[in-house]
Amino acid sequence: METSTLESMVTRSYMSRREVEQQSFHVLATLLIPVVALLLQVMLPRISPRFAILDLPLIVTLFFAVSRRSPIAGTTTGAVIGLLQDLLSGMPAGVNGMAKSVVGYAAASLGSRIDVENTATRAVLTFCFSLLQSVLLYLIQRRLLEIHGFRVLWLHELIRAFVNLLVAVPVFLFLDRWKRSE
């Protein structure tokens, strides 16, 4: 018994921080949470147009990316959610897909290096990645698609990042219940 405990401790000492804290989700949660986020994103502006400033798919992408701490999983999650968002919004498929792929990759890479369970860290992460997504969307639409009239209203993007931050903190706490530690 003592030997097995010792072995376990030795094994853990050789595991990286990412491997120790890597968490998974039930398949249903993996499928349903993004779908619900997309549905809410589509339907909330019907209640009030002000809700359009929220980006629930981004929050969900961030949550899965930092929880799984796998850049490949983060990239895939971001790409799938972003593509679905594009398809539902009438935009060319790939605009949000590319932006969220990068966000997912970056969040997962960062999540394996810093403590992302802390509320303050999560808030800062959401704020920064929301702004990063705005920059990426600007680059994709202005440089890749060459939409000449495309401009970014930076004050609006700052407000969006702040609103996402406010919403992300309770949403992260709620989604934490769906985690399964490995």
Place this chain on the structure above:
Amino acid sequence: MEFVTRFKNALFLVAVLLAQAIALAVQVRGPANSSEPNGEKVRLIRLWVIGAVTPFERGTHAVGSGVQKIWFNYIDLRHARQENEGLKRQVAQMRIDEAAIAEDALQGRRLQALLQFRQRYVGSTVPAQVIGNSATDQSHILTIDKGSSDGLRPDMPVITPDGIIGKLREVSSSTAQVVEINDQTSGAGVILESTRIRGILRGTVAGRVQIGNLTADSRIKPGEHVLTSGGDQVYPRGLPVGVIESIKPDPDHQPYMAITIKPTADLNRVEEVLVITGIQPDLSEQAQQDLATAQAKRAADLSAEKLPGIHDDQQNNRPPTAGDTTTAPGSSDEPALKAPRPLPAIHPDRYSTGATPPASDLSPGVANPAVPQQIAPPAAPKARKPTLPANTPEQQEPQ
């Protein structure tokens, strides 16, 4: 191999980005397709995704509208009857007004026919409920609960009674996506109502509506109404679009101006819309009936204007008092189009209205008893002067 293992995460990201970039390039490969960023395969996937989401949207909308209906039915029930009667009167009045306008339009059509111009009228519409919005505020898309099974096709115009909303893009069997006029991929041909200057309407990134292909013109002023021109072959001519809100130089497209339009329809709160499914060269049956009614009414009004009034009541005969005020023409208190009656003379004489007794009471060669004795008989040329209305300047002069 070691390189791949070491940088597998970054390589995976690059591969995903590359695949999406190629997909983007395929979708928007030419300027002609820029407003329709859909290849056939992408369109199919898009329809699948919309189809998968639609049942949830329908369910939520049904529950929400059900609760809303129950609540508002309860609130509105008490005043429903009075409101209904008021609205019916209003509709009747509006139909008469509309018919009068249609008569003017008919005259315009006759003139257009002389010029071989073909006008198009809204023939048939399909009402639809908005059940969903865009999944991002970068685009302005609505999802409605009617699709190809209801006769909808891509590019059909979508309107409300207030003004145009947009046009259909993706149409599945039971739903359709509407691109609003403030979406950056939308466009519409418009005309300024008073100056008749034509322009192209476009949406902006900020969700505003602008005309961006006009140079500075002193005739274009804020407050002017903007209508559809019909030149885009999508929207019928003459539908309200909005009002000019501001005119500024466009820094990106000199020397053009950025003319911002405030849409007459509230694009942020669209609940029900009408999809124009058919356009016809003639007026609808209802409009033609209204037109006939208006023409009959107008003929009666013209007769009433030209013939003496036979239904003048005491109200019209009574002399004016100090408290009387002028009623605005067309107000409901004033009987419309009755023959005017002269006011009583300030200084009556034998020429004044009512001063002469009926012919049956007069005897040849006998002086008229009604004529005051102090009034001297008029001179011969003056006697032949025709009778003037009592309030003309000649009669108001001192005797």
